[in-house]
Amino acid sequence: MWVESARVYVIDLFYNSAATTAAIAAKGGFAVCRFNAGIYEDWRPDSDEFTDEDHPTSSWLDIQSLNVRSIMQKRLELCKSKGFVAAVPEGLDAFANDNGMGLTAADQISYNTFLANAAHKLGLAAGLMNDLRQVEQLLPSFDFFVNE
Secondary structure, rough: OOOOOOOOOOOOOOOOOHHHHHHHOOOOOEEEEEEEEOEEOOOOHHHHHOHHOHHHOOOOOOOOHHHHHHHHHHHHHHHHEEEEEOOEEEEEHHHHOOOOOOHHHHHHHHHHHHHHHHHHHHEEEEEOOOHHHHHHOOOOOOEEOOOO
């Protein structure tokens, strides 16, 4: 559905194609890639790339895992290849939830900064979704913030 006055469309990475992002751009809009970077979703096409160790005790991902970071790098590359201009990963507040792994605020800062830097290296703007407790610390790394 098009909203004629909308300029920014935050849409799912996997359910939208390059044709969709091109249509948004043709109407003068900006397509922002949304994907979950903190919670395991078994219905996603890349879900088989995660190991049991990547989400050992809950749906929260182990954000310290090199494999998780590699998968998120691939997701950002997919954003870029589909023509998105920005990425806004969600689920970036595991430290503030009962994640079952003892993830800390410092772990979260490290992971969120990794995601922002990886997006920037691909020429994507980087958005932070919902990690309000760490916004001040993450201001230098992110281009915009979204709170639901």
